[in-house]
């Protein structure tokens with residue numbers, strides 16, 4: 001996500017100070033009172049929270065990828081297939097942070113054709129082996145490399161500066177991901193487990209919304225209510241497609257159901273794109 | 283007042299900035315020279331071109347009737363049918379208020395919101411019409427039968443207000459309607475002399491509707507541009523024939539009241555001064571047409587291709603004489619020809635305002651997906667469009683070359699004035 005490079009507003013400075021510290025809540029609050037710009041500091045609490053959430057998801061992602069790659073290396077096709085969709089969910093939820101590393105994202109998550117064939121590895125390469133060839137043979141080295149890259153991601157994530165900008169653009173970006181690649185069924189084109197990624201992106205956006213919501217309510221209560229309603233609508237549509245603790249495969253959805261999901265995402269993303277007003281002074 | 287005149291004034295007079303709009307305003311009073319003399323500015327005058335200020339290509343959004351009906355047809359249309367997704371009547375009211383506000387601005391060639399100073403927000407207006415003139419943009423809104431009752435549900439408590447005329451059109455023989463081109467709870471017809479301006483309008487209105495209504499289907503359309511036809515003759519359709527010759531006179535209030543505008547007593551009061559819009563998306567098999575000899579082509583319409591004159595006459599606007607016989611006793615205008623059947627006894631008239639469309643290739647056949655986006659306005663579908671189309675569908679020779687793929691009926695709301703909103707009479 002290139003947007004990170006945009007130098008943020010003044011608001012960000014204070015959040016940076018507190019951003020990395022594991023300071024206890026009380027001392028953080030005291031400092032907040034002392035500074036003049038209450039708005040930015042209340043957002044700094046939010047960015048801290050989000051950092052914790054995203055790192056938590058990435059940690060889960062490391063564990064899940066470990067299980068997945070082990071299955072691949074052990075030649076356990078069924079287990080690998082069973083773990084594929086659920087491991088990715090953690091990555092998809094934390095995408096605004098995970099994607100910051102422009103070099104790692106394609107290694108982990110590139111789809112066929114996104115990168116030259118010779119460089120193509122990661123989750124989707126293994127996905128193709130599992131679903132198209134029904135094998136793990138020949139994919140061991142991809143599993144090996146994937147694990148390395150995911151570990152590297154975990155290490156690097158600590159260095160990310162979480163700014164209000166990252167949250168504001170990240171929330172809508174997550175839904176844009178859904179609109180441009182999940183809705184079309186292009187993400188998991190062999191396993192058709194797109195709905196897992198779809199739901200994870202929406203959950204990631206919802207997390208950001210929930211964090212910014214108190215600030216948003218102060219600014220514009222109606223907007224806050226509207227976004228909440230639209231999230232509820234998307235989640236209830238997704239719930240219709242749940243089976244066995246997971247989701248239906250994407251190819252089982254009718255054209256009308258896909259369109260319904262797509263339009264619900266549009267209806268949510270439009271008001272969500274206004275969430276940037278939390279950066280405006282009261 | 284031409285641009286040239288400004289420049290002369292500019293050179294001789296000089297610096298003070300006067301917008302072109304100011305100029306236009308005063309032009310009626312007595313011209314630039316007098317303005318300057320009277321206001322005693324001895325200094326120099328320069329002209330700044332105000333954005334979209336040329337009143338020439340602005341059609342007022344406000345009025346007793348909606349614009350885009352009797353407005354002289356612009357070069358392009360972008361037509362959209364929508365499904366309402368909200369279940370709250372209040373949302374609909376908000377939507378129409380926001381639409382009215384935005385449409386009035388866009389009709390003047392203005393963006394729909396001040397540019398936000400917050401770089402963390404997406405801009406209010408989508409921007410592609412920035413710097414473009416109003417291009418005679420008109421935006422016309424309508425409501426379909428399914429807004430009132432859908433799946434037997436009185437969705438918004440409007441059932442009692444549903445006009446008897448506002449029901450799905452009957453099935454006509456040979457109809458080949460496809461769900462994806464049919465129906466709609468609401469419609470937006472945006473016409474402009476610039477396609478980008480028309481698209482911008484619909485795009486922004488759909489954006490405003492997010493969470494309340496969604497696109498159901500959409501079809502852009504075109505005719506020859508006025509630039510390409512300096513004489514502004516009747517445009518030709520994709521079969522190469524002049525299309526639009528016979529239409530009621532939009533300048534005659536009497537004729538419009540008789541054929542187009544819903545009158546007191548016609549039905550519920552809320553639709554007075556509105557009109558019914560029939561939309562048919564009609565595919566034209568142009569490949570088949572192109573291998574049909576000229577005689578057959580002309581027999582199909584009952585008019586000459588070159589002049590557009592009816593058979594037996596010389597000029598395009600000569601009157602159709604359906605009783606005229608040839609020396610051998612045959613009808614001059616074939617009984618199965620399109621104009622003969624659509625004309626009938628001349629008592630049913632509709633205001634046709636259609637556009638050609640071409641949607642690239644038909645993937646199934648490899649031929650062009652092209653045709654006519656038929657748009658007609660009338661006071662009563664049951665007394666005007668329906669009987670005409672019944673005749674056409676039963677024996678029009680044209681049916682060999684066309685296929686009706688889409689259909690919808692809308693009640694176009696009455697106009698509104700500044701401070702009011704489109705749909706006010708229906709919702710309140």
Ligand code: HEM
Nearest residue numbers: 519523524525526527528564583621624625654670671684
């Ligand atoms: C692709 C389909 C169609 C084509 C290519 C077409 C073309 C034409 C042409 C070339 C004329 C003669 C010139 C003129 O008066 O404008 C005409 C007249 C007319 N058409 Fe069509 N038309 C089509 C569909 C329809 C439909 C669906 C209706 C209404 C149900 C309709 C109603 C009329 C009427 C009322 C006239 C004038 C008749 C008169 O002289 O009084 N047309 N059309």
